[in-house]
Amino acid sequence: MALSDYEPVIGLEVHCQLKTRTKSFCACPVVFGAPPNSAVCPVCLGYPGVLPVLNREMVTLAMRVALATGSEIQERSVFARKNYFYPDLPKGYQISQLDRPLAVGGHVPVRTSGGERPIRLSRIHLEEDAGKLMHEFPWDDVPTGASLVDLNRAGTPLIEIVSEPEIRSGDEAWDYLNRLRRIVRYVDASDGNMEEGSLRCDANVSVRRKGAVPLGTKVEVKNLNSINHVRKAIEHEVERQAGTLDRGGAVVQETRLWHPETGTTRPMRSKEEAMDYRYFPDPDLGTLEVDGEWKQGVAESMPELPDARVARLVLQYGLPLADADTICLSRPLADWFEAAALAHPSNPKGVANWLLSELLSRIGDADRQAGRVPLAPAALARLVARIDDGTISGKIGKELLPLLIDSGKDPDELIREKGLVQVTDEGEIRGVVEGVVGANPQQAAAFRAGKTQALGWFVGQVMKASGGKANPAIVNRLLKERLEQG
């Protein structure tokens, strides 16, 4: 038996923090990095006698994600209390949705070796976040080994997006999460930042013999703090489970934690596998009704979705699919590109090439996501236009780029200032050609004797002598004429 004899069956549960101003059921602000317990009130602290008031914006943002994934928004859904005890949950229950979620169905397409395939969603439901336990802190008056509780996060709006177990590899999970993250960002529902915890993912992983119908025993993998970790953890877990079965063992149903330092999963202290949360409908909130008008309003406010935008960029600007896909990584980046492309409409492909090869390589992922390109769209458009109209060569353009970025000047101004206008005057270039050929009679003789690659050497010399400003096409032509003359 080998790994290839087994089929991985993977489902992902993604918790996504919604970008509301205030919490789910109170008016406390949603803040990241504020002093501990500075954004709390009796409602999110779970004091007795308080009443929750549903944040309408939370539902609206969740509906945007549902519409973007083709998930069907339910006219009526129900909040339920999930009861358990933990120090970060002062109420003793989390408000969530169980058997009547906000939205059901939908899909996220993933790229596989066999083309694109939709991964179906089983549901999208609303819930509130818990607080946070702190195990490390900057204060030295805390006894060793103690943990402190910060409840700023308690009550923060979340959605949980649950996929069907249709993912078949770590790569597919990686693509699924990237696509999902792009969607929640495009519709402005979430920052989608896994490192900061606004996107969190648990993976349900099992394997079965290829061709077998019954599902294998499922293991839940937690502590996946980046999309790359999800991929690695799944790959490891699939191998571990297949290896166990191969040796005649049995996979234990359990929750395992991913340990990035060792690249392995280890069982979490197994306390309760079948924990009884004693769900029941929250009597203070009851049924959530979404009428046609609300849904219509949200539908009308939806932006162009990422896949549609990629397709449009291919069509409208003639970009290769992969380039359009990279540019549509985030809405601000795609907006940046379109502003530049529209400023130089005769060569959008050239603009895209410069953006992809020269500009994006200078910035990290966070800046790409935020569209923080270190040059104004109009400046890149102008630069490409000056190359296209022959004012400067592409080589000079590349040299100019860091100066443009540093100075923030207009390309035309900088070209004038630096005296970089390309020389297209044939008389002038011919003069340089004469000088170079005259000074190198041996090379010239070699060329005439059939060593044609000497031409390239001469071009380099002439370009150098002209300070890189001579038009290369003219240099080539004049050199050839001159050398063939003898």
Ligand SMILES: [Zn+2]
């Ligand atoms: Zn509060």
